Amino acid sequence: MSDYFLGLMSGTSADGIDAVLVQFDSNRCHLVGSSSQPFSASLQRQIHALADGQSCTLEQLAELDLTLGHAFAEAALALVSQHQIAPEQIAAIGCHGQTVRHRPTTDATQGFSIQIGDANIIAERTGITTVADFRRRDIAAGGHGAPLAPGFHAWAFGSATESRAVINIGGMSNITWLPTDGTATGYDLGPGNVLMDAWCIKHLQQAYDSDGQWAAGGDLEPALLEKLIAHPFIQATPPKSTGRETFNLHWLQSLLQNETPQNVQRTLCEFTAQVIAQSCAPLAGNAAYICGGGAQNRFLMQRLAALLPQWRIESTETIGVHPQWVEAMAFAWLARQRVTHQPGNLCSVTGASHPVVLGAIFPAR
Template sequence: MSTEYYLGLMSGTSADAVDLALVDFANNQVQLAATHSLPLPSDIRQQIHHLGNPADNEIDRMGELDRQLGEIFADSINQLLSTTGISPNQILAIGSHGQTIRHRPPGTVKYPFTLQIGDPNTIAERTGITTVADFRRRDMAAGGQGAPLVPAFHQAIFQKPNIDRAVVNIGGMANITWLPRSGKTLGFDTGPGNVLMDAWILKNLGKSYDANGDWAASGQVNKELLEDFLAHPFFAQTPPKSTGREAFNLAWLDNRLAQKTLSPADIQATLLALTAESIAKDIKHLTTSACEVFICGGGAYNLKLMAELAQRLPQATVASTAALGIAPQWIEAMAFAWLAYQTMNRKHGNLSAVTGAKREVVLGGVYFA
């Protein structure tokens, strides 16, 4: 039986792991064939987060980490191949998102830019597979935000003609794809997803994330603090819009908490409410009618967050993408397999209505094996 394999590789804002999805596009289908996840060591995660903000000796530190991540990404791919018994010759291309270390979208600096590292030359050389990378900068060159890019993939596999749908990816940051039964697909970042909750529990409990949202569930939401959080200028922006750790980070949070005497659990509860409220508000701006809302990314495993979203969206059916047959963890990696497929077939990968680009363009640079 013929196959048309592409491999997607994703390392998100949380920088907790490299997720891989092997996708078969044969016969105009999109079938998830295999998956693999490689946790990133804590020292690598710390280096990534430190590069997210200006500091000394950035170029040398970035150059070394770029190569190091390229090696890690290649190792993760070779592990998947070894486990599945699939030959590199069977994979037409790798789509590597890379690790974002700086994102300055239009409106924040004179010359907007976005920067992802994880050397694709190293990936192609170490795996023997053609690699497509640096997807976001071509959209920026066309006047776009460079993000989010996954809505085009969501549109391709999740849109239905008889129901309005929203697909919400809750990773470090959260973004929404609006898939109306008719009309244009829309998409944009809604604000922080897990990034602030993860940073706060790491600082206070030494844990990398709040399993099931249990710690948040033990606290009480402080409405005054929530309103202060929601006063961030990003929430008043109209789409297209994108954000990152540059805007929402532990330093920003500590500044908001100055001279406040709340318990750490209450602050965690309020941070979860911030994520839920910002997502729900944007969905309500898109529609007040019945719709389906599907959650992917790590946030789909936060039971407290899922419950808060369902409570805030009584007109919607809220579920994870598992209800559509794909585990939430693999959607973004699948999206970059699809983006590599688009690039290698010289098809556009962005949606101008989502990113604000002047036109839809072929994304990424190709590094042939």
């Protein structure tokens, strides 16, 4: 089997596709190449509308599934062409797909998680075996199906000499706790960039707040921050996972009074920072490594450092992987787990009753 795998990731923000080409050996991986393919504003709006709970016809859903399948295939083909690697040299593509609905299992209801982006199209167009639909087997085993990256975090970033928190700040944020004894736990924390980005689109017609500059110029609204932190999900005990169905612009606007838009942005940034700090404070460690788009938000990183003065707050680049590519690399790793018949979930994270092999295989032609 080839030791090359390709990972494709589009997260909750739905701003585009991160693609990575990864080479594995027995106990480490090497990032060979990476690229990012942005979505058009129109495609992003379609994804957001569906993920935020707006209704659509089955035909519209099917068309979006096809469109994203082609987009994922094109991202993979561009990266393969860039590095002049023949498709037969790549063991598999791991494609997360685009989440459009995530409803975790509760005591009362069976959960589900839906990712679209037709993997048949990816396998057919690339000629590379494709692994997709990673979440539902974990859900069938009683888990949340998310977050799944902690398994990769434990494999890639675990240390026998330093207890570490790995914190992904994407649309949503999640934490993986890696003590030196080799165990691993983790869970979704709540909003990462999703509310800040949505607020920027609404008021600045910009996709995100570059370096957190808009937020940094605003004033904190304590009453609004208290309402945000009071959300039941924030106070719930793990295992737990969430998505845009819970934290979206409609929910935010239901809490607002007469705050100025810039003050709201400042408060949203503080909300993300305080929820992360709240999760780290009781842990017996002092090193937190940040990945995802939030690592590029300078003001957010400053707030984390201020809220966690005993912790060293750094990007995952410090331990070998640029923060933008960690999640896509996780799905390359999950594809490798699948084709080698190894479990991809951590029961301590998702709450599944037992470890399971994740993903459905779509063979190369």
